Amino acid sequence: YEYSLSVLLKSWGITPDFVIGYSLGEYVAACVSGMFTLETAFDILIERGRLINTLNSGGMLGVPLSLKAVRPYFTNGINVAINNGESIVVSGKQKHLKIFKEVLRHSGIDTIEINNLYALHSSEMQPILSDFEEILLKHNLQKPTIPMISGVKGTWNDLEDISTDYWIKHLSETIEFHK
Numbered sequence: 001y002e003y004s005l006s007v008l009l010k011s012w013g014i015t016p017d018f019v020i021g022y023s024l025g026e027y028v029a030a031c032v033s034g035m036f037t038l039e040t041a042f043d044i045l046i047e048r049g050r051l052i053n054t055l056n057s058g059g060m061l062g063v064p065l066s067l068k069a070v071r072p073y074f075t076n077g078i079n080v081a082i083n084n085g086e087s088i089v090v091s092g093k094q095k096h097l098k099i100f101k102e103v104l105r106h107s108g109i110d111t112i113e114i115n116n117l118y119a120l121h122s123s124e125m126q127p128i129l130s131d132f133e134e135i136l137l138k139h140n141l142q143k144p145t146i147p148m149i150s151g152v153k154g155t156w157n158d159l160e161d162i163s164t165d166y167w168i169k170h171l172s173e174t175i176e177f178h179k
Helices: 002-011 025-033 038-052 067-073 094-106 123-137 164-172
Strands: 059-063 079-083 088-092 112-114
Touching: 002 025, 025 038, 038 123, 059 094, 067 088, 067 094, 088 094, 123 164
Parallel strands: none
Antiparallel strands: 059 088, 059 112, 079 088
């Protein structure tokens, strides 16, 4: 939908000054920016999904508080997947998320179940990173023609963001969207 909307707007002569994408939407932003084609994005995402499906299940929880406010409640196995500033998304194995959710509940803090079977943007992705890198290396990533803000760093992208290392970090590290 996002990509189709960008194509429609472009057909009307409307082009963005810059792009940004949230989590999976960063792949759409990369397509719109010219970093890679839609076909390349499909290939990468299909293979990424196939690799993720080989992992043990996990999950993600939204917490409507800042990282600073939630950090004292962290338990083993919890990763900060996305830092939105005033809210965060955590990920981990289901058993760790269940404990964390209970700790928060006992402190009067609600969480939001995210419909996801895996602990994305976390160290739980480690077992598939070398295979994911091989998939990325099959594609020729280009320097964007439209500036793009990096979700991983929360700053303007640079030449490093065109590398396979960037997309590996995107899968396995915290997204710093708040920046």
